[in-house]
Amino acid sequence: MPVLLVGLGLGLAAPLVGALAPARGRTLLAGGLSAAAGVLAAVAALGVLLGGPVLRARASGLLPLAGASVRLDALSAAFEVAVALVVVTAALFSMGYTHGASASRPATALQASFALGLLLVPVAGDVVSFLWAWELMAVASLALLLVEHDRPAARSAALWYGAMTQAGAAAIMLGLLTLAASAHGVSWSALAAARVSGPLAVVAFVATLAGFASKAGAVPLHVWLPRAHPEAATPVSAMMSGAMTALGLYGVARVDLGLLGAIGRWWWAGALVVAALSALYGALHAATATDLKRLLAYSTIGAMGLGLIGLAAAGELRASGQGRAAATLVVGVLVLVGAHAAYKAILFLAAGLIERASGTRDLDLLGGLVRGMPRVAGLVAVAVASAVGVPLAAGFVGEWLEIEGLVAGLSSHDPGGVATILVGLVGLALASGLVAVAMVKLLGIGLLGRARSEGAARAREPHGIAVAALGLPAAATLAMGLVPGPVVAVLGHALGTVLGARAGAPQGRWDALHVGVTASTLRPLALLGGLVTAVVVLRGLARVGSRGVRAVVAWACGRSDLTARMQYTATSFAEPLQRVFADVLRPDIDTTVSPEEEAREIERVIAYQSRVGDAVEGGLYRPVVRGADALGRRARALANGSVHRYLAYGLVALLVVLVVVG
Amino acid sequence: MSGLAGALVDLAAVAVLVIGVAGLWRRDLRALVGLLRVQGLALALVAATTAASEHDLGLGVTAALVVVVKAGVVPTLLVRVARRDPGAREAAPLINVPSSLVLAAALVGLAVVVGAPLHALAPGRAAALAPLGLATVLVGYLLLVTRRRALSQVVGLLVIDNGVALTTFLLTAGVPLIVELGGTLDVLLVVVVLRALLGTMRAHLGDVSLDQLRELHD
Numbered sequence: 007m008p009v010l011l012v013g014l015g016l017g018l019a020a021p022l023v024g025a026l027a028p029a030r031g032r033t034l035l036a037g038g039l040s041a042a043a044g045v046l047a048a049v050a051a052l053g054v055l056l057g058g059p060v061l062r063a064r065a066s067g068l069l070p071l072a073g074a075s076v077r078l079d080a081l082s083a084a085f086e087v088a089v090a091l092v093v094v095t096a097a098l099f100s101m102g103y104t105h106g107a108s109a110s111r112p113a114t115a116l117q118a119s120f121a122l123g124l125l126l127v128p129v130a131g132d133v134v135s136f137l138w139a140w141e142l143m144a145v146a147s148l149a150l151l152l153v154e155h156d157r158p159a160a161r162s163a164a165l166w167y168g169a170m171t172q173a174g175a176a177a178i179m180l181g182l183l184t185l186a187a188s189a190h191g192v193s194w195s196a197l198a199a200a201r202v203s204g205p206l207a208v209v210a211f212v213a214t215l216a217g218f219a220s221k222a223g224a225v226p227l228h229v230w231l232p233r234a235h236p237e238a239a240t241p242v243s244a245m246m247s248g249a250m251t252a253l254g255l256y257g258v259a260r261v262d263l264g265l266l267g268a269i270g271r272w273w274w275a276g277a278l279v280v281a282a283l284s285a286l287y288g289a290l291h292a293a294t295a296t297d298l299k300r301l302l303a304y305s306t307i308g309a310m311g312l313g314l315i316g317l318a319a320a321g322e323l324r325a326s327g328q329g330r331a332a333a334t335l336v337v338g339v340l341v342l343v344g345a346h347a348a349y350k351a352i353l354f355l356a357a358g359l360i361e362r363a364s365g366t367r368d369l370d371l372l373g374g375l376v377r378g379m380p381r382v383a384g385l386v387a388v389a390v391a392s393a394v395g396v397p398l399a400a401g402f403v404g405e406w407l408e409i410e411g412l413v414a415g416l417s418s419h420d421p422g423g424v425a426t427i428l429v430g431l432v433g434l435a436l437a438s439g440l441v442a443v444a445m446v447k448l449l450g451i452g453l454l455g456r457a458r459s460e461g462a463a464r465a466r467e468p469h470g471i472a473v474a475a476l477g478l479p480a481a482a483t484l485a486m487g488l489v490p491g492p493v494v495a496v497l498g499h500a501l502g503t504v505l506g507a508r509a510g511a512p513q514g515r516w517d518a519l520h521v522g523v524t525a526s527t528l529r530p531l532a533l534l535g536g537l538v539t540a541v542v543v544l545r546g547l548a549r550v551g552s553r554g555v556r557a558v559v560a561w562a563c564g565r566s567d568l569t570a571r572m573q574y575t576a577t578s579f580a581e582p583l584q585r586v587f588a589d590v591l592r593p594d595i596d597t598t599v600s601p602e603e604e605a606r607e608i609e610r611v612i613a614y615q616s617r618v619g620d621a622v623e624g625g626l627y628r629p630v631v632r633g634a635d636a637l638g639r640r641a642r643a644l645a646n647g648s649v650h651r652y653l654a655y656g657l658v659a660l661l662v663v664l665v666v667v668g
Numbered sequence: 669m670s671g672l673a674g675a676l677v678d679l680a681a682v683a684v685l686v687i688g689v690a691g692l693w694r695r696d697l698r699a700l701v702g703l704l705r706v707q708g709l710a711l712a713l714v715a716a717t718t719a720a721s722e723h724d725l726g727l728g729v730t731a732a733l734v735v736v737v738k739a740g741v742v743p744t745l746l747v748r749v750a751r752r753d754p755g756a757r758e759a760a761p762l763i764n765v766p767s768s769l770v771l772a773a774a775l776v777g778l779a780v781v782v783g784a785p786l787h788a789l790a791p792g793r794a795a796a797l798a799p800l801g802l803a804t805v806l807v808g809y810l811l812l813v814t815r816r817r818a819l820s821q822v823v824g825l826l827v828i829d830n831g832v833a834l835t836t837f838l839l840t841a842g843v844p845l846i847v848e849l850g851g852t853l854d855v856l857l858v859v860v861v862l863r864a865l866l867g868t869m870r871a872h873l874g875d876v877s878l879d880q881l882r883e884l885h886d
Contacts, residue, residue, distance in 0.1 A: 649821075650762060650813055650814075650816075653809075653812050653813045654813045656809070657806075657809045657810065657812075657813050660806075660809065661775075661778070661806075664778065664779075664782045664802075665778070665782065667782070
């Protein structure tokens with residue numbers, strides 16, 4: 007317990023230091039304190055995960071109504087470790103990366119407050135503390151978007167984010183207060199003991215799910231995410247994408263799965279369909295995006311969609327009596343959250359380094375970065391492997407467990423349930439395929455090949471802690487991918503909180519991971535051993551049999567005069583997909599032909615531009631915004647500038663109040 | 669409270685209201701300011717009588733303050749504004765005089781009905797008159813809403829303030845002196861500012877009719 011409290015204390019000190027310290031050393035001090043806070047919180051959480059007792063603390067005078075309380079159980083710990091990984095990485099990164107305007111007092115203090123909010127949300131022990139921590143996280147990140155308020159894109163992103171996050175927070179508050187009022191208590195344990203069910207539980211389910219899913223970027227509540235994440239400063243966008251969205255999943259696991267009593271299973275089936283659509287939508291946009299950070303933001307929507315599929319399917323399966331499959335799914339989602347936190351932190355931070363080194367984050371202008379930025383490219387390759395789901399990286403373990411859980415769920419005898427799970431399975435498969443396209447595009451177009459612009463050709467990687475910090479999540483990714491057994495074994499402790507039972511949890515040893523419900527086993531170390539053996543044997547054979555063989559460049563069709571413009575670009579790579587899904591994506595394509603001066607038949611320049619806007623934003627939100635705007639304009643008739651009219655409003659209001667009260 | 673004091677308070681309180689209603693009737697601006705002066709005196713009479721019968725020194729000081737500010741300084745300031753264009757009249761109120769008198773009667777009725785519970789707050793002879801204060805507030809508001817001239821609107825504002833003061837005198841035998849002092853100085857400040865504003869408006873726009881002012885500009 008002292009470790010956690012000291013950690014949170016350091017986290018609280020970080021914003022104060024950021025606000026008070028002089029410019030020299032401000033980012034170092036605040037970043038160091040935030041990183042230390044994250045490390046201590048992770049240590050405390052690992053202690054709980056390894057079988058330690060649940061940590062609890064209360065300070066009755068700290069917050070109004072119910073006081074502040076801290077509770078670190080296995081579910082909190084699983085998310086706390088993932089969040090702390092991102093917070094520590096981002097804090098160390100910004101010690102070497104942040105300078106100039108984003109190192110100002112407010113920016114530093116707000117970034118440290120955001121980190122503190124992220125660390126507090128999973129350990130909040132009751133509704134009131136949770137809402138405070140949630141708001142701290144939301145408001146600090148909103149203010150961080152406004153640090154660069156002189157850019158219109160940042161202002162517009164902040165407006166969208168502010169509206170969506172506050173609406174989401176209101177929905178969550180409504181849901182949690184409904185629960186607390188029916189349970190006559192505010193602590194998680196009181197709510198869990200009450201097992202609220204019936205119509206009020208449905209209200210709480212819908213409200214909290216909408217709020218949490220909005221934070222996790224579920225369609226159609228995602229519109230803030232692809233705007234806000236790319237506009238924030240790099241360490242902030244890493245924390246938003248890697249940690250904050252994951253806390254949306256934490257909310258679903260904690261409240262909707264863990265605290266609510268029985269609600270109809272079809273509510274969960276509906277959530278599953280939304281989650282599948284969301285995963286597909288995010289992945290599809292990621293595959294067609296050409297802006298590096300926008301691609302990453304959409305892939306976050308895709309990855310969180312996969313997590314939501316797992317949680318919703320777990321709810322559905324538990325309600326239909328297949329608790330063992332649900333257990334596999336929940337553990338899979340927890341692994342996925344950890345894996346996503348690690349690889350998304352690497353990718354966003356690397357995107358910041360690439361943008362700074364090359365001056366652009368447009369994939370169509372990048373390429374060949376592997377030569378100038380070899381270490382960054384290597385780290386990005388590890389992250390991409392995890393995101394794509396290559397075995398031996400963390401992402402694969404999570405997706406494998408989730409697929410195993412869904413397949414186990416198919417053994418139900420009820421056609422409706424099977425159909426629902428099939429939707430999840432298909433959504434998962436298609437979305438991971440599309441995310442793979444996006445990630446291959448990122449790596450292949452952005453980092454390999456030849457440079458497509460001067461800036462990309464000149465890009466060199468920085469030295470120092472900014473790159474070294476990325477080694478931490480990369481190491482975590484590889485460790486989770488190579489030895490998933492112990493990780494899965496300790497994450498199984500969280501099942502008691504989420505599902506109420508641990509039956510069916512995947513078994514993990516140091517060298518193997520076994521899923522009971524489908525009787526399948528994963529042995530990454532054996533796979534690695536086989537792979538190494540195969541490579542060694544093939545190389546040996548090649549050496550033995552290659553005496554008379556001449557080595558030539560096999561690429562480039564035998565030509566030597568290839569230029570960078572002959573390569574695939576990000577746009578052309580995604581063009582077939584964009585064509586297939588044109589009805590969903592509604593791209594805005596613009597082809598301009600400028601002919602030669604003297605000969606009209608000869609075309610000199612053909613400019614092709616394609617922009618993919620957000621169809622949900624255009625179709626769903628724009629009409630609402632327009633309607634509100636029109637209402638506002640019409641309401642102006644009430645205020646025509648006449649003093650007498652304003653005074654008359656006052657008199658009428660006074661009379662109405664008098665009559666009503668009297 | 670002796671019979672005489674009670675009768676005096678009754679008379680003065682009713683006078684405050686009647687003068688407020690008379691403000692709706694008179695259209696000559698100088699006469700309007702004259703009414704305001706008399707209303708201030710009537711208000712001071714309420715305070716002074718209550719102070720004398722309750723032997724309350726603070727309330728006595730308040731009464732003196734009311735005489736100085738509401739019957740002295742403020743009307744004098746307003747008269748100076750009115751004197752700049754002698755014979756200025758409220759041209760045509762938004763609601764004509766007979767209708768606004770009828771409306772005022774309705775408002776007084778409403779105030780008496782909804783103000784009845786006020787009596788329960790402070791049982792006593794004076795508290796029973798509290799609805800008169802409420803009625804004065806409503807009449808002042810009506811004056812504010814229906815008059816076009818800036819000066820008449822200032823008068824309306826002051827009638828509202830007098831109504832509030834009357835209510836407090838009747839209900840609680842006056843708020844603490846310091847609060848009354850603050851409130852009175854506030855009113856004085858408002859009048860001084862409005863007077864300066866009216867002077868500027870006249871310089872820029874000529875005759876001041878608020879009807880023609882439709883937009884705010886920097």
